[in-house]
Amino acid sequence: MTRPPLAVRARDLLASEWTKFRSVRSTYWSLLVALVTPVGASALVAFAFASAKPGQGGRLTDPLLPEVISLEYAVIAVSVLGVLTFSAEYSTGLIRTTFTAAPRRRAVLAAKAAVLAAVLLAAGELVAFVSFFLAQAILARHHQGVSLGHPGVPGAVLADGLLLCLCALLGLALGAIVRHTAGGIAATVVVIAVPSILGLLPAPWNGRIGRFTLLDAAGQVTALHPAADLFSPGLSLLVLLAWPAAALAAAAVLITRRDA
Amino acid sequence: MTVVIEVDRLSERFGPVTAVDDLSFTVRPGHVTGFLGPNGAGKTTTMRVILGLDTPTSGRALVGGRRYDGLVRPLREVGSLLDATALHGGRTAWAHLLAIAQSNGIGRSRVTEVLRLTGLEAVARRRAGGYSLGMKQRLGIAAALLGDPPVLMFDEPVNGLDPEGIHWIRGFFRELAGQGRTVLVSSHLMSEMAQTADHLVIIGRGRLLADTSTAALIESSARHDVLVRSPRAAELAALLTARNASVTPQDDGALAVTGLDAVGVGDLAAGHGIALHALVPRQGSLEDVYLDLTGESTEYRGGPR
Numbered sequence: 182m183t184r185p186p187l188a189v190r191a192r193d194l195l196a197s198e199w200t201k202f203r204s205v206r207s208t209y210w211s212l213l214v215a216l217v218t219p220v221g222a223s224a225l226v227a228f229a230f231a232s233a234k235p236g237q238g239g240r241l242t243d244p245l246l247p248e249v250i251s252l253e254y255a256v257i258a259v260s261v262l263g264v265l266t267f268s269a270e271y272s273t274g275l276i277r278t279t280f281t282a283a284p285r286r287r288a289v290l291a292a293k294a295a296v297l298a299a300v301l302l303a304a305g306e307l308v309a310f311v312s313f314f315l316a317q318a319i320l321a322r323h324h325q326g327v328s329l330g331h332p333g334v335p336g337a338v339l340a341d342g343l344l345l346c347l348c349a350l351l352g353l354a355l356g357a358i359v360r361h362t363a364g365g366i367a368a369t370v371v372v373i374a375v376p377s378i379l380g381l382l383p384a385p386w387n388g389r390i391g392r393f394t395l396l397d398a399a400g401q402v403t404a405l406h407p408a409a410d411l412f413s414p415g416l417s418l419l420v421l422l423a424w425p426a427a428a429l430a431a432a433a434v435l436i437t438r439r440d441a
Numbered sequence: 442m443t444v445v446i447e448v449d450r451l452s453e454r455f456g457p458v459t460a461v462d463d464l465s466f467t468v469r470p471g472h473v474t475g476f477l478g479p480n481g482a483g484k485t486t487t488m489r490v491i492l493g494l495d496t497p498t499s500g501r502a503l504v505g506g507r508r509y510d511g512l513v514r515p516l517r518e519v520g521s522l523l524d525a526t527a528l529h530g531g532r533t534a535w536a537h538l539l540a541i542a543q544s545n546g547i548g549r550s551r552v553t554e555v556l557r558l559t560g561l562e563a564v565a566r567r568r569a570g571g572y573s574l575g576m577k578q579r580l581g582i583a584a585a586l587l588g589d590p591p592v593l594m595f596d597e598p599v600n601g602l603d604p605e606g607i608h609w610i611r612g613f614f615r616e617l618a619g620q621g622r623t624v625l626v627s628s629h630l631m632s633e634m635a636q637t638a639d640h641l642v643i644i645g646r647g648r649l650l651a652d653t654s655t656a657a658l659i660e661s662s663a664r665h666d667v668l669v670r671s672p673r674a675a676e677l678a679a680l681l682t683a684r685n686a687s688v689t690p691q692d693d694g695a696l697a698v699t700g701l702d703a704v705g706v707g708d709l710a711a712g713h714g715i716a717l718h719a720l721v722p723r724q725g726s727l728e729d730v731y732l733d734l735t736g737e738s739t740e741y742r743g744g745p746r
Contacts, residue, residue: 184513185513185514185546190513190546193543194544196543197541197542197543197544198540200536200543201532201536201540204531204532204533204536205531206531269529270529273527273528273529274524274526274527275527275528277489277492277523277527278523278541280493281492281493281509281515281516281521281523282516282544282545283515283544283545284493284509284512284515285510440489440494440495440496441494441495
């Protein structure tokens with residue numbers, strides 16, 4: 182049999198994974214939560230800041246803060262979607278069918294990652310921009326808002342959307358590593374949320390260690406006024422990319438070593 | 442004849458447990474080959490190695506002369522069903538099959554076709570989680586057929602099927618073999634395989650016990666004996682032993698005789714004026730042969746009563 186070109190085989194696997202992704206309800210539930218929660222939450226946070234009276238504290242230090250805070254809620258929903266993309270196949274045993282149909286397991290991992298990344302990047306940017314405009318509309322009425330044309334703002338909002346995509350990929354990799362839905366979700370929460378506790382370390386160690394954590398790095402990239410004791414936004418973006426990259430690399434190694 | 446599936450000195454150990462132990466056999470096209478053994482004999486492990494899901498400790502398994510993980514678009518060469526319940530319950534049969542088909546560049550019309558072949562058209566748009574085990578088996582068989590492959594492997598496909606389904610699947614396997622395909626079907630039930638397979642590979646504790654045609658197996662090791670009842674059994678037993686027949690007294694006083702057929706036993710008794718109350722020639726069933734073969738290698742068995 183003649184060997185079909187790489188592009189054809191890649192297209193086949195992408196089509197297959199796209200069919201799987203769109204044919205289960207958990208996809209739509211997770212996306213709904215990931216879309217609705219941050220939009221609603223950022224409006225609520227913006228409203229709370231906007232209505233805080235001068236001199237009472239709780240004033241807005243960064244006009245992008247409502248969005249940063251609310252996206253952290255969506256992070257969990259998209260990570261769970263990422264975990265499920267792999268763990269559901271392991272827990273049902275479907276993974277054996279998948280790997281007999283496509284014995285090149287890393288290609289399967291790549292196809293799953295590509296489908297998930299494409300959908301979550303689109304969904305993430307949609308959420309980021311809708312949240313931005315909504316929050317700023319509320320803040321603007323109290324003269325605390327900032328426009329999209331303001332220097333640094335477009336990059337920060339784009340980074341918000343990217344954050345959701347990267348967390349989904351991190352979840353996918355952990356789902357492939359742990360091979361179990363509940364365990365994968367637990368692992369994701371540990372990897373994303375627990376390191377933020379390091380921010381409670383006494384200075385200067387909170388910053389020295391905290392800058393390597395996913396959420397602090399995300400905060401640097403998505404804030405208009407980055408903190409001084411952490412990495413620069415550029416370096417923080419690298420830290421942000423390194424987390425899912427490292428997890429995907431580990432998954433790629435383990436996936437071929439273990440029996441399916 | 443061409444060899445299509447080739448298992449060559451295959452061993453698979455999981456820690457201290459040896460699942461497959463230096464196993465070699467070949468499977469040829471045009472037949473339904475039964476892959477038989479008690480639970481835990483290593484059937485599933487062997488199939489998983491053939492399909493590239495497990496890496497063997499030593500030895501190799503080839504399909505059409507190649508390792509499975511070297512196959513491009515493998516579903517067009519090997520169709521398999523390991524576990525019919527391995528489905529995402531939330532996905533419809535249509536979506537399940539479509540995703541599998543797309544991964545091997547197989548079109549939608551073939552998905553419709555295999556749904557028709559397995560009688561699932563009417564339920565194709567229903568979520569598979571609600572299917573009965575029998576329907577899941579059909580769906581698994583549909584997935585195996587997607588690539589119209591020359592080689593098919595099924596692990597315990599009869600489990601969960603109702604009598605009508607069992608009848609259907611037997612005919613279906615024979616039809617596939619009749620088209621010149623290689624069909625390997627595993628089972629732990631000899632009675633099932635006797636009616637479906639024309640060649641048998643029997644394993645126990647990971648080792649090969651027999652690799653033979655079904656007919657030859659029945660022929661070679663069927664136990665022929667004659668069951669005799671007589672009010673003067675002890676006298677008859679002495680006469681039979683004198684004729685070099687071997688006599689095994691049964692619990693109920695009957696005698697099981699080998700080495701002399703029913704005619705010989707009857708004539709002998711008549712010649713000595715011994716009345717016979719029963720004279721029954723017996724043939725061992727395939728089930729007995731199978732139990733004889735695997736008796737030593739059953740991994741789990743009930744204790745003495």
